[in-house]
Amino acid sequence: MSKPSPLLILDHVSKEFVSGAGAGLVAVLRDVSLSMLPGESAAIVGPSGSGKSTLLNLIGTLDRPTRGRVRLDGEDLERMDDTRLAWVRNRKIGFVFQSHHLLPQCSVLENVLVPTLATDAPRDDSDPAARARRLLERVRLSDRLSHRPGQLSGGERQRVAVVRALINQPGLLLADEPTGALDRASAENLAQLLVELNREEKVALIVVTHSMRLANRMSRVFELADGVLTEPAASKQGGL
């Protein structure tokens, strides 16, 4: 049986920032390479300031690398203009932020449907609202459809954020410290949810986290330290 093509490839990616203090360039990521297969799950762990969020931003097209290439679903992100990148963010990637970033003025259902307004390109499903309801039911929020974020608990908000990230059936789900603002029980529930959805929706999952409990639930774990990404041998399953 032939191996499937990687969904995501980072090829010797580096990211440097200009220091405002006049100290020249600061290297946040150094020569990072990784690849992810469709449906795979991975965690990126590392100390604060190691560049985890920067790496996630590069993968999620929210930033561009200083050197190296990022390929998603066979396409080189470097060659894309801003319009194409926005489309990729909308259709191919789902984001879950630490602080949910739900729109306070919209209801739960409306928040989930916001990504569907970004582009008029043809969709795989003809009724995003039905999909939204189904997913919200899946995450046990079917009775909260008309509630505003201010009326939900922290865990409920994160679940809405997860559903929002999945509404356009992306191939890749990125979660930046998704449980960082939750209590232990809610964090555990959310972690379980992510794992289940990774399997059910067949969406590749990359989680940036401080929590080893969450990290160990992923099929692969990467460590990022001093800008260098490594994968302990025990977690290797495919890739380059």
Next chain:
Amino acid sequence: MTSWTLALRGLVFYARSHLGALLGAAVGSAVLVGALVVGDSVRGSLREMALARLGKVDVALASNDRLFRQELARELGASLKGLVAPVLQLPGTATTGNADSRANQVQVLGVDERFWKLAKEAPGFSEIAPGSVVLNEQLAARLEAKPGDSLVFRVRKPTALSQDAPLSPSEDTLAALRLTVQEVVSDSRFGRFSLHASQLPPLNAYLSLATLSSRVGATNRANLLLAGGTTDGDATLSVGAAEEALKQSWQLSDGELRLIGVPDGKGAELRTARVFIDPPVAKAAFEGNPRAQGILTYFVNELRIGDRVTPYSMVTAAGAPWVPADLGGDEIVVSRWLAEDLNARVGDSITLRYYVVGLRRKLEERESVFRVRSVLPDSEGVDAGLMPDFPGLTDAENCRDWDTGFPIDLDRIREKDNAYWETYKGTPKAFISLAAGKRLWGNRFGELTAIRFPDRAADATFAGELQRSIEPASLGLRFEPIREMALAASSESQDFGQLFLGFSFFLIVAALMLMGLLFRFGIEQRRGEIGTLLALGFQPRQVRSLLLREGILIATVGGAIGVLGGVLYARAMLMGLATVWKGAVGTTSLSYHAGGATLVTGALAGVVVATLTIWMALRTQGRQPTHQLLSETAPEGTVDTGWSKQRTDLISRLCLIVAAGLVVVKGKPEGAAGAETFFLAGSLLLIGGIAQCASFLSSLGGTDHAAKLALVHLAVRNATRRRQRSLATIGLLACGSFLIMSIGVFRLDSRVEQGDRSSGTGGFALIGESTHPVVQDLNSEAGREWYGIEPDLVAGVEAVPLRVLEGEDASCLNLNRAQKPRLLGVQPELLQKRGAFTFAQVMEGLSSTNQWALLNSEVGPDEVAGIGDQASIQWALGRKVGDALAFTDEQGREFKVRIVASVANSILQGNLLIAEDRFVERFPSTSGYRMFLIDAPNGKVEAVSKTLSQRLQDAGLEIEPTVRRLSAFNAVQNTYLGTFQILGGLGLLLGSVGLGVVVLRNVLERKGELALLLAVGFRRDALGWCVLSEHLALLVMGLGVGTVSALIAVLPTLLTPGAQPPYGSLFVTLVTVLLSGVVWTWGATKLALRGRLLNALRNE
């Protein structure tokens, strides 16, 4: 879920933060709507006034001095099946019984019940009793008269013969009437009746038509016909229909023509009470009657052969049969009586001496020599009917009763002359050829005194033929579409909507900028939401579009609220126009009118400009990196830099150098060119000053000053954090204060040096206008003697007289668009030799050095050169130099006045001037002079004014200093500028509110930082001082740059001797803005720093 749903959600959720932006949009929209409604109100008020003054009148026929039968009104009414009222309209003066109060330029109207039926509302009386007078409110107020009071009116008697005509009597031209006030009528009851459009009401006195016509010797005659039917909207009676009816109904006597039988049945004769037959009448009479014979009979001072003289006789110029058909131009046929008196024989030379009347009734005695061709066999056979009906002669019993208008030396009249008169009256004593007579005595009134038709009878058939061959319009009997002209004048009036939009411009800009600022602040607080949307795949333009939709909704709601606010704003502006800004409109009668279309247009315009402003505020949204937007705190070092310091330095230096160069090169500012240069220099200083502030802020943002760190330095350096925001505040305050202060440079100065010919007074000390024509020459000894003016009281005084053809005031004091401006006739050389007034513009192709002589230019067929004041031409008439205006002369011929030049800012505003000889050619019946520009020696002006006013009291002469007249005109523009400054000041105040908002925003963004300062030991009041000084620095910089630049811009005005810049109001405006800025800044600082600042540290 749609994008509009998302926008609506955002609008509702963030309603509190949008409230400020909503208010800004509402204010901007309100001012816009309000300005347009002011325009509607002025137009509507003028239309109301027009309809009130005309009532149901659609068309009018005004024949002035030519009187027609009152019965003509009834005949036309029957023909048109409408209401036609005859009126006798005469100029007059009015005084109270004890002469305490006086009113000149009174319109005295003899009316009957038909007149009142044309009013919008019927008056409370059915008729005006003989001996009574009804006043309009304005005249009653002027005279402080009420029903029962006694008044004396002096009314000009209409004369068939112009007072300028030869042999026109000079006595007894006024009729004095003592009348009791019966009632005072309001505007809606025809109190405001006038044929001319003006928002200034006339002074009207109404008498019974029968009473007035009999008292002025015009029994059963009228000179004005009013015809109409409805009170509302457009006319129902057309000029065409009225003129068609007139053609069918008029009779020869309506044109003051008379067809009489020649004695001994020898045919018919056409003559006129006006003595000289109008040329169009003569032309029509000859065209239809080849055998018609023209006759011209004249009064000569003497006929002389050697030392034998026959004084004061009639001589007739005619053809056969009175003279041989081949009579030469230098030959004369004398009567037996004359031959005997002069001992004349055939072949002798007879010298005729006679007067001709020049301008200003200047008598010029001329003489002509003729050779006796033959002597008539019988004096008694000479046709006694050849003398026309000379008023002052015809009814005289003897020679000593003559009133010829010429000086008569009674000592020369012999007994035999008297006996001749008693026997033969004015039977001519000699005859010359018609061609010779026309050459000697033809004048602007006509060349014939009678036309005889030997083969026709003076019957109704021939009268009808003659009547049909003559165009009534050629006799001045023509209808004008009065209602149409009135409505056009009001609808084409000065657009106050646009004017107030201009005045309110800065207020609208300030409101919109405040709205944009507040909206942007609100959006900046939602950076996380923007980052989320970008992360979810929205493009920056999509995000801006979503936010713009919120903005459109805000603008729409603001626009709707603005409609209500606009109504209030308009009412406030109208109140201002009726009170403190009354100088701009001269009336308190402006009322509120607002069309639905105007409200909708204004609201839509408000929505559009608000939306555009929000769009501009959103331009930079979504451009920041998404991950920065998503981070919880603002990233380090996000000081917006805008242009580099090098660029702003360059701009600043360039502007300052050029400005300095302009000032140095120009030197002392003089005149208009100097003012423009300094205004340019001031503007450059403004730009340079703002650029210098930008440089200053840039330099503060650098790290070089770290070693000098103190609280005050910290305060000022904080202004560099949001440099664009700080600069916007400085720019708004600087531009606003510059605009408001420097606009004063355009104020018109009325204080001029007496005798300065180049000024708006033309160097004249006084300007006078009379109600009745002054026919004598005020500059001549004879003229002054006539009016009883003592020579020593008017030594050194010289007047330039002007003829006046009434029309509409085309000055800035008349809001209506003048359809037929007042025409003045002047001798160009009288102004040319004085070099009076400054010319603003001369028509292309004409020499600018000729100035007043341009009035003699040949401009085209049926065209006359005219000169007017530039402001009148441009604003009141809506024309420019080179354009032409159509007029109709006394004989119904259309001609054009071509504007060949304009004078700058002068007392001639409101009028168009043409050369006097062209004037009398077109309007021969307009007697005398009614306007005077008077030179008077320094120190004697007041005394001269008093003397002339008293001596010419009966003529209703009103005199005022030319400076005062100029001030009244200048007051209009100066009032407009004052309005701009006040409304602009309001805009600046709004700008200072914006400063308060900026303070709040800046502090909220830095709460954590301020909390840190508290934590490390700074006191709260020190922090307050830090924030306050940071923003007060912006306020001071903005106002300082604007004020200094403005001072440079207005330097020429400040240095002009006698200049009266409005220091008071400007100082008050600036101080108010400064105080407002301080108050808002202090208040915002207090608000922002209240509460537990340290909590912000925990959130960090």
